[in-house]
Amino acid sequence: MVAWLHNTASGTFAVKFNGSTFDLYGEPKHFLVDQGHSSNGAAGTAIVLIGFGGILTLWLRSRPNILGAKLTSFFYGAWLVILVLGLMLTIGSLGYVFSVTNAHKGQTIDVNVASTTGNHKYALDSWTPQNWFPAMLKLDLADDSQRNDIVKHLRIMRGWQYNLIPLFLIQLTTTVLAGLEFLERRKMRPTAGDYGSVERSSGEQKFAAPPSA
Template sequence: MAVSLPLAIALGALMIDGILELSFITSMVAWLHQTASGTFTVNFDGSTFELYGEPKHFLVDQGHTSNGAAGTAIILIGFGGIVTLFLRSRPHILGQKFTSFIYGLWLTILVLGLMLTLSALAYVFAVTNSHKGQMIDVKVASTTGNHKYALDTWTPQNWFPAVLKLDLANESQKNDIANHLRVMRGWQYNLIPMFLIQLTTTVLAFLEFLQRRRAGPSLVAYGAVERNSAEQKMVATP
């Protein structure tokens, strides 16, 4: 029994979406280190001051969690699924028992990966929404000197909109922040389709598992029926 076309399509879509998620997060991290680690020039009270691009209390764990969910979807579920399903169709490569073990392990990883993505989705939106509407106290910011802004805690998706509401002196810095803010919101909201695609992949994988189980015990793990059928045809051919 070949791998169902919907499952193959779902695996491919999940890997593509996971790569997109990783690309967004990597782009954000690179920009934070290269640009936001410096300062932004702000007009205030007839003069300017330098505001550090990152606040003192910057929350980034939600990004690490999303990065882990995307990596799991690409490597363990995507590439792992391709290898697993290939071996399942050719059990003689590693042996029936070991192939059965790998198949069962992959199905378990599917469920755990789905839970990780759901956790990342809930975590990112909960943390971001809990800081929604925060504003930078420009008077306090202007007196921080050589220190990062210390009031409140911030996520990237909350801090940079607040920065954009300040009177930034450099238009190119303003445009740069706005462009990368779209990237930050991109990986946040991309968690929604990634979860839905992963849920679809998991459901299709288990439906196929149940179909193979109903078809016969040997189909559950390694597809030996197909191999035996092929061997019988070869013997019957004169």
């Protein structure tokens, strides 16, 4: 979608109006795309750092002899921190994307103004990709292939927006399970007192007198 916005959509689309045709730029002058970057950042963090990073971290934890216990423990602790920060990023992105998109919901393109823009981009209002392209589809586009192209990429835009919902649920579940597992392992970890008890017990067994016949 990003490649399409910077290439095809940055060009013009032919629109029929009042018996003639005019060219309308595929991007308005005031185009809001930060929410798209936020969504991409949340998804990238979840897939690369939390997903692939988690697989590597848990694999190393099951084989502590590869890096050593201390270094393996450090990587595991860092992954838990990233897990929490990634969840916060997804929550923020989820709220940001939907709030910005809904704030511009229902906007329409004034075709009278659009037909007189000439070599300039449409300047009325601010738009998100999910709002601008449905408005373009309401115009009488002269080229059916361009209309079909917009429909296909609009489906992708809505996809990355609504994918934030299952992404949030999966990350929330993963974070809760990882936190519970961390607390359980911490409870099972022997303390210094436990080590002392084991050593004393071993010493008593070592120097105990053999039983009489």
